[in-house]
Amino acid sequence: MNPARKSxxxxxxxxxxxxxxxxxCAVAPAxxxxxxxxxxxxxxxxxxxxxxxxxxxxxxxGAGTDASATGDAPLAREVAxxxxxxxxxxxxxxxxxxxxxxxQRGAELNPQAEAMxxxxxxxxxxSPVASGLIMLRTGRVRAADGSEGNVPLGxxxxxxxxNIVGRIVRAAGPVADVQPIGQAGTxxxxxxxxxxxxxxxxxxxxxxxxxxxxxxxxxGVVLTPAGQGRLRGSVYALQLxxxxxxxxIRTGMTVRLTDPSWPRAAQMLxxxxxxxxxxxxxxxxxxxxxxxxxxxxxxxxxxxLTPDSxxxxxxxxxxxxxxx
Amino acid sequence: xxxxxxxxxxxxxxxxxxxxxxxxxxxxxxxxxxLIALVALIAAFAxxxxxxxxxxxAGALTDLTTPVATTSGPTIVLGPxxxxxxxxxxxxxxxxxxxxxxxxTSLVVLAVIAATCAGLTAAGLLxxxxxxxxxxxxxxxQVISRLGSALYTAIPAALLALLWRRAMPLLGLNDPxxxxxxxxx
Numbered sequence: 001m002n003p004a005r006k007s008x009x010x011x012x013x014x015x016x017x018x019x020x021x022x023x024x025c026a027v028a029p030a031x032x033x034x035x036x037x038x039x040x041x042x043x044x045x046x047x048x049x050x051x052x053x054x055x056x057x058x059x060x061x062g063a064g065t066d067a068s069a070t071g072d073a074p075l076a077r078e079v080a081x082x083x084x085x086x087x088x089x090x091x092x093x094x095x096x097x098x099x100x101x102x103x104q105r106g107a108e109l110n111p112q113a114e115a116m117x118x119x120x121x122x123x124x125x126x127s128p129v130a131s132g133l134i135m136l137r138t139g140r141v142r143a144a145d146g147s148e149g150n151v152p153l154g155x156x157x158x159x160x161x162x163n164i165v166g167r168i169v170r171a172a173g174p175v176a177d178v179q180p181i182g183q184a185g186t187x188x189x190x191x192x193x194x195x196x197x198x199x200x201x202x203x204x205x206x207x208x209x210x211x212x213x214x215x216x217x218x219x220g221v222v223l224t225p226a227g228q229g230r231l232r233g234s235v236y237a238l239q240l241x242x243x244x245x246x247x248x249i250r251t252g253m254t255v256r257l258t259d260p261s262w263p264r265a266a267q268m269l270x271x272x273x274x275x276x277x278x279x280x281x282x283x284x285x286x287x288x289x290x291x292x293x294x295x296x297x298x299x300x301x302x303x304x305l306t307p308d309s310x311x312x313x314x315x316x317x318x319x320x321x322x323x324x
Numbered sequence: 325x326x327x328x329x330x331x332x333x334x335x336x337x338x339x340x341x342x343x344x345x346x347x348x349x350x351x352x353x354x355x356x357x358x359l360i361a362l363v364a365l366i367a368a369f370a371x372x373x374x375x376x377x378x379x380x381x382a383g384a385l386t387d388l389t390t391p392v393a394t395t396s397g398p399t400i401v402l403g404p405x406x407x408x409x410x411x412x413x414x415x416x417x418x419x420x421x422x423x424x425x426x427x428x429t430s431l432v433v434l435a436v437i438a439a440t441c442a443g444l445t446a447a448g449l450l451x452x453x454x455x456x457x458x459x460x461x462x463x464x465x466q467v468i469s470r471l472g473s474a475l476y477t478a479i480p481a482a483l484l485a486l487l488w489r490r491a492m493p494l495l496g497l498n499d500p501x502x503x504x505x506x507x508x509x
Contacts, residue, residue: 011373018380019410026403026449029457033402040388040400047389050339058347125346131391131398169397177398184463185393227464228352296346 041172048123048135048175055124059297099161116305123175125295132183132229134165134295138176141305151176156266157301163292164257164269165301178301181271182229182291190259191271193219193235193249193287219249220258223271223289231272231289234280249277255289265304325374326496330366333495334378337362338385353469354476357439359386361481363409364438365488367416368425369497375413383409383442392450393463401453404446411445412438426499428485435481436474443470 025033123135136157140148150171157165157178166180179186219235226232235249253274257266275290341358349355363382367375383406390405391398416438423430447466454460484491492499 011377015373015376015380019407022380022384022403022406023449024403026401026407027452027456030399030459036388036400036402039402040391043385043388047335047339047342047385050336051343054340054343055346058344124343126342126390131393133391133398179398183393185395185397225463 037170038172041175044135045173045175048137051135052121052123052137055122059299095160117302118305119300119302121300122298125298131185132180132295133169133177134180134298134301136176136178136301136303137174138171138303139174151303152305154263156263156269156304158266158269158304159293159298159301161302162270164266164271165291165293165295165298167262168303180229180291180293180295181223182225182231182289184225184227186225187261188222188224188233189231189257189262189271191221191223191233191255191289192258193221193253193255193274195219195249195253221255221287221289223255226288229291229295230275231291232286233289235285235287249274249285249287251275251277255287263304325370326494329494329496330378333362333491334359334382334385338382338389342389350476351472353464354472356473356476356480357386357442358477358480358484360409360412360439360442361435361477361484363413364416364435364481365431365484366495366497367413367438368420368423368431368434369492369499372417375417376410379409379413380406383407395461395463396459399460401450404449405442407449408442408445409438412440412442415441426489428482428488431485431488432478432481435484436478439474439477440471443467443474446470 025036118138118141120136120138123137125134126132134157138151141151142148150173151168153168153171155168157168159165164181166178166183166186168176169179170177181189219237221233221235223231223233251274255271255274256268257271258268270292272289272291274287276288278286278288280286337358345355359382363375363379366378370378384402386405386409387402388400392401392404416434419437420434423434425431425434444467447470450462450466454462489499
């Protein structure tokens with residue numbers, strides 16, 4: 001080989017060239033680097049098994065499974081086990097009751113809501129400082145005409161049957177990414193607070209009329225990400241009965257989605273609960289909303305597959321295929 | 325250098341980093357980088373060119389698996405971490421002679437220096453991207469979170485450093501000081 005040519009192709013020169021190309025990619029406008037989005041998926045799929053495994057371990061560690069010894073006597077241990085089981089069942093029972101109430105409430109407010117639901121496992125959640133994306137193992141979705149495809153972009157992911165997690169922003173092959181609500185970079189979303197809905201809440205207004213229609217009083221809010229996974233927005237009155245004053249907003253009130261840019265099946269699902277209330281300069285209340293899910297403890301989510309997720313589906317979805 | 329083992333170590337470390345990232349986030353924005361810690365430790369003992377190639381590869385993998393939060397949604401940007409890891413590794417290669425590399429504390433300091441250089445370089449490149457690409461606006465501050473993350477990297481680096489003497493032969497890295505002592509012994 002020519003010595004001059006050999007020096008040009010030396011490892012150091014190639015390294016400098018590769019580094020320079022990377023620097024160029026980093027600062028080049030999006031149209032020139034669109035191919036990077038596609039190149040990322042094989043890497044993400046290859047790393048998914050380890051990522052999922054570590055995510056499971058991290059979640060199990062975070063859950064803090066407490067197996068402290070309660071004594072050497074078998075009877076005492078048995079009592080402790082039964083007590084723990086009883087408490088766990090009671091907690092599950094309460095959770096299910098709350099879900100049923102929330103589902104009934106959502107269905108009552110949005111009777112047209114219908115969508116195919118598939119439950120998919122969470123591979124891992126990215127850090128909020130990066131993208132905050134939650135990677136799911138979705139498999140392929142089969143349409144009525146037999147064709148298979150990715151989960152439609154824009155489909156809504158929910159947890160615990162009613163809590164909105166976010167929307168599918170990327171899907172390729174067996175995996176898809178959800179961008180959680182409240183994550184920096186997400187679009188604003190419109191929601192509604194029904195102050196009378198939370199009358200069973202001990203913090204709710206004791207003077208509220210118990211027979212009043214919960215949907216008679218509605219407070220609208222346009223929520224934008226506020227950091228730490230929270231959403232914040234200014235409240236305005238949507239609907240008040242005649243002669244009715246705007247009710248006080250309290251922490252713990254439920255905030256439901258009423259955003260026409262989201263799929264119909266997601267309307268009236270729970271965005272979160274009011275965590276804090278403050279006042280703007282113009283006197284309007286500003287609420288901080290905490291979503292009803294914790295990305296670090298999500299094991300699985302439900303995806304609402306609706307034809308109107310993107311508006312481009314030609315065939316109705318009938319069944320998820322080859323998920324596991 | 326035992327390249328297959330190094331590749332396996334990078335793969336496993338990347339998977340662990342991605343899987344544990346959400347659980348390890350503190351103060352809302354500080355995340356340790358296991359991969360830069362591994363790259364820095366390799367750079368402390370590896371030949372220069374090999375260390376820089378490993379850094380470039382590890383950085384590129386980080387870029388491809390870690391979307392950047394922008395106001396228009398998460399975006400994969402190839403380059404910030406790749407170049408940042410190379411800069412951080414070059415810093416380690418430059419100053420490694422000043423450190424007693426057999427000592428775990430030295431390795432931790434080298435990892436933090438590498439992470440700091442990598443983070444600042446990545447933040448700088450993303451800032452330039454905001455100028456060159458009108459549709460690209462970062463959703464949050466970068467410098468503070470990356471500096472905090474670099475300091476936080478000391479913890480995984482310390483764990484790696486404790487295991488490092490056992491891992492070095494597997495990775496095919498030579499400890500120059502150990503060889504010298506072996507001769508004298």
